[in-house]
Amino acid sequence: MKEWEEQFRAFLRGRGLTFTPERRAVLEEIFAEHGHFDVETLHDRLRSRGSRISIATIYRLIPLLTESGMIRPATLRDGHPTYEHLFGHRPHHHLTCVRCGKVVEFRQEEIEKILDKICGRHGFSPFDYRLGVRGVCAACRKEETG
Amino acid sequence: MKEWEEQFRAFLRGRGLTFTPERRAVLEEIFAEHGHFDVETLHDRLRSRGSRISIATIYRLIPLLTESGMIRPATLRDGHPTYEHLFGHRPHHHLTCVRCGKVVEFRQEEIEKILDKICGRHGFSPFDYRLGVRGVCAACRKEETG
DNA sequence: TTGCGATTGTTAATCATTCTCAATATAAGG
DNA sequence: CCTTATATTGAGAATGATTAACAATCGCAA
Ligand SMILES: [Mn+2]
Ligand SMILES: [Mn+2]
Ligand SMILES: [Zn+2]
Ligand SMILES: [Zn+2]
Numbered sequence: 001m002k003e004w005e006e007q008f009r010a011f012l013r014g015r016g017l018t019f020t021p022e023r024r025a026v027l028e029e030i031f032a033e034h035g036h037f038d039v040e041t042l043h044d045r046l047r048s049r050g051s052r053i054s055i056a057t058i059y060r061l062i063p064l065l066t067e068s069g070m071i072r073p074a075t076l077r078d079g080h081p082t083y084e085h086l087f088g089h090r091p092h093h094h095l096t097c098v099r100c101g102k103v104v105e106f107r108q109e110e111i112e113k114i115l116d117k118i119c120g121r122h123g124f125s126p127f128d129y130r131l132g133v134r135g136v137c138a139a140c141r142k143e144e145t146g
Numbered sequence: 147m148k149e150w151e152e153q154f155r156a157f158l159r160g161r162g163l164t165f166t167p168e169r170r171a172v173l174e175e176i177f178a179e180h181g182h183f184d185v186e187t188l189h190d191r192l193r194s195r196g197s198r199i200s201i202a203t204i205y206r207l208i209p210l211l212t213e214s215g216m217i218r219p220a221t222l223r224d225g226h227p228t229y230e231h232l233f234g235h236r237p238h239h240h241l242t243c244v245r246c247g248k249v250v251e252f253r254q255e256e257i258e259k260i261l262d263k264i265c266g267r268h269g270f271s272p273f274d275y276r277l278g279v280r281g282v283c284a285a286c287r288k289e290e291t292g
Numbered sequence: 293t294t295g296c297g298a299t300t301g302t303t304a305a306t307c308a309t310t311c312t313c314a315a316t317a318t319a320a321g322g
Numbered sequence: 323c324c325t326t327a328t329a330t331t332g333a334g335a336a337t338g339a340t341t342a343a344c345a346a347t348c349g350c351a352a
Contacts, residue, residue: 011255016329017330018317018318018329018330020331021250022331034297040308054330054331055309055332056309056310056311056334059309059310079340080308080309087217095265095270097270100288103245105225108260121242124283125281125282126281126285127280128275128280129278130275130276130279131261133272135273136266136270136273137268137270138270141269141271164298164299166300166348167350185339185340186339200300200302202302202340202341203299203300204296205340228342
């Protein structure tokens, strides 16, 4: 059994909830590929694999997946949230190209150290850093100028 | 005339748009107090001052205010966007307490320098950094533990 | 003053998300 | 195996914030 499945089952058990086929299918699909997804895309992907799952079920699952640490909100895409699987991945941040939508992930511990200091100075206990940089990627800039 | 009004008028003129009483009222209200506001709150504030302005007009104004540099999106509050006035203020970042909603603003040029380097490494031209830290403030933590 | 595009308020439409509800599935106990 | 009490699901209705349509005004330039 995949370790994320094990952890999610444990989470559900702890809440008196059950690990159903639908929940298994969603979990599998989330870890099937790396990248940012929104609810509708996830639903489409499941359907195209033959699942008859309802989109309402996926909406209902999002909070459970988040609270269990399976996924986290990633960025906003046209105003609605996208998510990414979290289990087994170090936290990271995002550069987003506002033209083509390309997303580059990067990791920077130095920044987090600085932020920890700032939080301490204000008496804050941080548990989540969200660092979004919006800009224009090299390809789009070339297209723009050229 | 307030300098932001002057700048907003210039922006509108450049687009062949007009500076109306409604637009003046909204602009005044935005600079009347410091803090993060959402569209509904702004509408309420205007109404409570006797204005009969429609909320649709405010929604229509948001893009113009953003593009002219009068405001910028700040953070999400319960899923919908909040804004803050920008003119005359240095960019800054936010610590948000997830319990009480308190927001602390801070400025950190060191981080921006690091991010510039990272962007350069990936060929990105950044034009906006959004740094959100979520955590628990001192007061809420005391309440929690105590 | 006239003419024309911009602006506004009202109202209807959109659209993602949430809710309702009746039908099933699940797990535990007998 | 049955039984029963909950949890879960899918379908479709409801919600609520945001946008769009539209007819009535407004503001500015000729
Ligand atoms: Mn990511
Ligand atoms: Mn702020
Ligand atoms: Zn690009
Ligand atoms: Zn607090």
